[in-house]
Amino acid sequence: MADHHPTGIKRWLFTTNHKDIGSMYLWFSFIMFLVGGAMAMVIRAELYQPGLQFVDPNFFNQMTTMHGLIMVFGAVMPSMVGLANWLIPMQIGAPDMALPRMNNWSFWILPFAFAMLISSLFMEGGAPNFGWTFYAPLSTTYAPPSTDFFILGVHMMGISSIMGAINVIVTVFNMRAPGMTLMKMPLFVWTWVITAFLLIMVMPVLAGAVTMMLTDRHFGTDFFNAAGGGDPVMFQHIFWFFGHPEVYIMILPAFGVASEIIPAFARKKLFGYSSMVYATASIALLSFVVWAHHMFTVGMPVAGELFFMIATMLIAVPTGVKVFNWVATMWQGSMTFETPMLFAIAFVILFTIGGFSGVMLAMAPVDFQYHDTYFVVAHFHYVLFPGAIFGTTAAVYYWLPKWTGKMYNEKLGKAHFWISMLFVNLTFFPMHFSGLAGMPRRIPDYNMMFADFNQLASIGAFGLGLSQLLFLGIVIATIRGGKKAEDKPWDGATGLEWDQLPCPAPYHTFDTPPKVN
Amino acid sequence: MAIRRKLFASLTALLGLALSGVVQATADLNMRPGVTETSLEAYDLHMMVVWVMTVIAVVVFGLMFYSIIFHRRSKNPTPATWSHSTTVEFIWTAIPFIILIALTIPAVKLLIKMEDASNPDMSVQITGSQWKWHYKYLDHNIEFFSNLNSPQQTEHFEQPGIAAEPNYLLDVDNELVIPANKKVRFLVTADDVIHSWWVPELAVKKDAIPGFINETWTKVPKPGVYRGQCTELCGKWHGFMPVVVRVVTEAEFDQWVAKKNEERLAAEKAAAEAAAKSWDMDKLMALGKETYDAKCAACHQVDGSGTPPLFPAMIDSPMVKGPAKDHIDIVVNGKAGTAMAAYGAQLTDAELAAVITYERNAWGNNTGDKVQPADIQAFKAGN
Ligand SMILES: [Cu+2]
16 A cells, blocks of 8 residues: 555656655756756867867857756756655655645646756757846846746746745644654754745745846836846846855755765764754855845945955854864764765865855955956855765765665765766866966856866866766666665664665655654 | 885875976966055955965864774774764854954955045046947046957957967957056946956956946056956857056156047048048948958858847848938947947948948948948938
8 A cells, every 4th residue: 555656657747746756856957967067068168278169159158058057946956856855754754745736836847947948049049148147238138039938937947946945844844743843853854944945035036036137128127227227236136135045045955965974974973963953044044145245346335345245254154063063973983985975075075165265255355356257166166066966966875775775886886976076176176276367257268378277177077077977877777776775774874764664665654653752 | 015015106106296297387376466556465365365264174174084084983883972062062163253253354454445446546437348348538538449359359260279379368459558656546337238347467356337337446566468358248259358458657658648649630630531532332342341340240240141130130131221321320329228339439430431331232232322421420410
């Protein structure tokens, strides 16, 4: 009975099961990851050496724009929602998400949203070419006609995210098993609830921004058109009011993942559980008052610059607490280094490097030199690739036995880790240097003096791209023919999903609430 | 054992080689200190944060690697059981806080200094547009456009070797010339989309935003040529609008101003003469092609095909083949809210007449119309 489920295409189209929906989210995000990655390959091929070799500058701009949009909205965000779907009900002892039909819908909107966005590549005038930050008026008056498809696409992704977030909040507040008090919840659940609140607060702001773009483009308004009394800078304020919390939306769940995996493989309880919760909440709160640090060069009053500089630097404090807590969790533990642990440790180290460059960028007077150069590109790729994406990768290796009942091949997993680790640094570390040397971002061609670093980054990128195919291979091989996983493949793992459920977890779990001690 | 030692030896040799390469390259690894007081202070602040971050990294990652080595299961089979300590947690909240305050103080000071553009010795208005800069010396009656040195833009598709030029993509036809040791205020704005004016060695980066005038300044102690680029994505040729600032001594600057003023008077005279006479078709077409390829081809393409629907084709365009007045109007006045800029002030009347004639007769448009500079003058007069 517990494993009864519909079969065929209907299972996936009509499913309201959190595990099926979680799997669909994860597969979808992986496909988007490959699509966005292919675009990154085009970018890096063009930048392999100076001169224009492969694409024309306008197509190059379309690639950077689509790469950013697809990775942020199509790869990273859905991967986190996929993890939430799979894990939150099992971790709080609930039978499913609170709003299963809405869950189905919030997933199925996504393929249509992205089909629409990607189809713009084939339209007359080309795809959006104004960067993933779509600053007006480049994205309004000067944008290609396909921008309307982009706007509609963003609306749909936004609706999907808001519904996903509502679902997480309702589930966590209403469906916890008796005894699962808030301060007993696994950190992954905590980080996700906080993320969900961020989503609900900022996705409507993004929707507002694109709607204003739409009316500026077609209905005679001048929100962002200076000639009509509008204000292009206001666009940036609105965008980054969404955009800054957005970066935490992408990283907080990965914090949660690291906080699950590190204790499991250190065989020691997470250090400072409550300070982890408070640190996450403070990061989320602070993320609402730092947005204009993306805009130090727009000509804000000095008082404004000072405020945003200081508020931004403050974020380093709770972030530091998290990093110290992870190190303290490892301290005097009894560690082993299986693939999930390797990815989690790399996550901590490389994310912290991204944090360091973040503090540097926060200092307004020096930011004038870093802003809109490759230094920024290096910074946010460090927090996103070895940050958010390594986080998700670690999670996939860690929970794969729970999801599939099979073990992945440890040797291949480790190979995947070391290859990714090598290439991720080879790709993104040299970007710090090209940025410091003065290379602006989003340019298709450059002076000789930036050539060496770009060549290194391109080689790294090709390796990094290919090595993710290995990941795909490992996951498929595990599902098809992995050896059977024990019910508790990780001896240090704790939590309801490991303690009270077999591997694989049955289709329906916790029909009757578990006992939480 | 022996094999192991050999392996180790060759590994260290390899590492040594890699390190020496890195050391050789370190000269290019860092931010350039620049030449102004503010750029040097920004550089110092940058170095200070780099060192602070390095020390924190060494401590945190050091502890982590210590733990990874000594607290692994093979070395430490039974894990400790403690999982929190209020004192420790308090300490590592407080220490970063103090470090950050220490970093903030010099940053605040420098920021206030950098944003103080008061009491300038002279002012230059900088206007960004797709894809060039316009400089207007507010105290000297001088203004000009500064474009990427054009051969690179149109030809480097066919000339792969051109990228080897030292100033590839960093050269312009008209440099911004300013005197050394004078506080020069820049008023930065834009005509179309947002651009950003950056010269790394002066530590000046300010966004050029349509409808806004931003203020920034520099005071360069040393004559020299300083190069930078547009740093805000501004469309197709964003990577191709460099900034070049030539800093000269005060005496040289005065000479330059005098020369520029002479040039302006001469140009005005020549333009008036050119406008007064009637041009024949060949001359109009020749100047027209030259002007078109330099100013219009970026959007409408050399062969007049445009890139519809963004940039309309000139071939068989109803506007181009229709009444000359509408055609003159769009070129002289541009079209508000689109990328089509007003060329009335950017080109001379002769160039305007020529480019319009060229468009009306090239690529098989063959209307046979001649537009004379006098027509442009008449149009402008009635405007
Ligand atoms: Cu520009």
